[in-house]
Amino acid sequence: MQGIGLDVASNSICYIQVPEITATPSGDVYLCGTVQIYSNGKVNLQGGDNGNYGKVVLCKHTGGINNFNVFEQPTDLFMTNVGGNDFNTSAYGKPVPFQPNRGVYPMGARGVDYDPINNKLWIVSNNMKPNNFSKVLDTTPNAKYDMSIFAMYSSDGGVTWSPEIQISDQDTSSRGLPSIKVDQKTGKKAFFWYDSRGNADAANVKPFGSILI
Numbered sequence: 298m299q300g301i302g303l304d305v306a307s308n309s310i311c312y313i314q315v316p317e318i319t320a321t322p323s324g325d326v327y328l329c330g331t332v333q334i335y336s337n338g339k340v341n342l343q344g345g346d347n348g349n350y351g352k353v354v355l356c357k358h359t360g361g362i363n364n365f366n367v368f369e370q371p372t373d374l375f376m377t378n379v380g381g382n383d384f385n386t387s388a389y390g391k392p393v394p395f396q397p398n399r400g401v402y403p404m405g406a407r408g409v410d411y412d413p414i415n416n417k418l419w420i421v422s423n424n425m426k427p428n429n430f431s432k433v434l435d436t437t438p439n440a441k442y443d444m445s446i447f448a449m450y451s452s453d454g455g456v457t458w459s460p461e462i463q464i465s466d467q468d469t470s471s472r473g474l475p476s477i478k479v480d481q482k483t484g485k486k487a488f489f490w491y492d493s494r495g496n497a498d499a500a501n502v503k504p505f506g507s508i509l510i
Contacts, residue, residue, distance in 0.1 A: 315330060315331070316328050316329065316330035317329050317330070317408065317409045318409070319409050319410045319411050319418075320361075320362060320411065321411050321413070321418075322413055324359065324360070324361030324362070325357060325358070325359055325361075325454065326357070326358040326359075326360075326361070326362060326368075327355060327356070327357055327358075327409060327411070327418060327455065328355070328356040328357075328358075328368055328409075329353065329354070329355050329356075329374075329408075329409035329420055330353070330354060330356075330371075331352065331353050331354070332352050332354060332371075352373055352374075352375075353373075353374045353375055353420075353422060354371035354372060354373055354374060355371060355372055355374050355409075355420075355455045356368035356369060356370070356371045356372075357369045357454065357455060372455065374420065374449075374455075374458065375422075375449075375458075393444075393471035393473070393493075393499070394471060394493065394498055394499040394500040395471060395491070395493050395496075395499060395500055395501060395502045396473075408420055408421030408422060408448075408475050408476050408477040408488075409421075409477070410477050410478055410479040410486075411479060412450075412479045412484045412486070413479075413481055413484075414481075414482075414483065414484030415484050416452065417450040417451065417452050418450060418451045418454065418455055419448060419449070419450045419477055419479060419486060420448065420449055420450075420477070421446065421447070421448045421464065421475045421476065421477040421488055422446075422447060422448075422475065423444050423445065423446050423447070423472065423473050423475055423490070424444065424445060424447065443468055443469045443470065443471070444468065444470075444471050444472050444473060445463055445464075445465050445467075445468035445472075446463070446464040446465040446472060446475045446488065446490050447461040447462060447463050447464055447465075448461070448462045448464050448477065448486070448488065448509070449461055449462065450462075462509070464488050464490075464507050464509070465490065465492065465505070465507075467492075467494055469494075470492070470493050470494045470496075470499050471493050471499055472490055472491060472492040472493060472494070472502070472505070473490065473491060474490055474491050475488060475489065475490040476488070476489050476490070477489075485508055485509065485510050486508065486509040487506065487507075487508050488506060488507045488508070488509070489504065489505070489506045490504075490505055490506075491503070491504060491505070492504075492505040
């Protein structure tokens with residue numbers, strides 16, 4: 298079996314956490330993942346401490362899976378304030394009641410897929426209030442645990458992206474670990490995540506899902 302252990306990240310990808318991968322029928326391969334940055338704007342290349350904020354990046358390879366080589370340089374998709382150490386409590390993601398020791402990463406890396414019917418690349422992620430791209434957190438009680446699940450799509454191979462589409466119908470309480478799968482015959486998008494709504498102390502989660510037609 299060829300390709301096992303091939304280093305596709307050398308000289309092209311920094312320290313990317315929990316990457317996810319998808320491909321198009323034409324042979325373009327996309328890798329979506331997160332890198333951590335600090336309040337001084339520096340990127341964490343070594344791993345370990347997760348910095349202050351997360352940055353979700355996208356890498357592209359145009360050679361197809363039968364001619365796999367290194368990816369192109371990563372491009373920035375968006376900033377997220379989930380996954381950093383804003384509250385100085387963890388080096389393993391934003392601590393929330395249902396995952397207090399490990400925290401919740403900005404799992405844009407967990408959700409990327411391609412819609413061949415409409416020729417769109419989709420990603421799903423989660424962010425904390427007030428909105429995406431913002432480093433200003435809501436200071437109301439327990440707001441540091443308020444998260445929403447959102448998706449974005451690109452019709453030009455990741456060059457430009459749509460506005461956020463909110464997938465979860467609530468943005469209070471904590472939720473995370475979203476994923477996406479596109480039906481290759483219909484183009485429908487299925488989303489899945491863990492959600493702590495309805496739980497008094499938000500310490501437990503239930504699986505939630507949504508379908509976008």
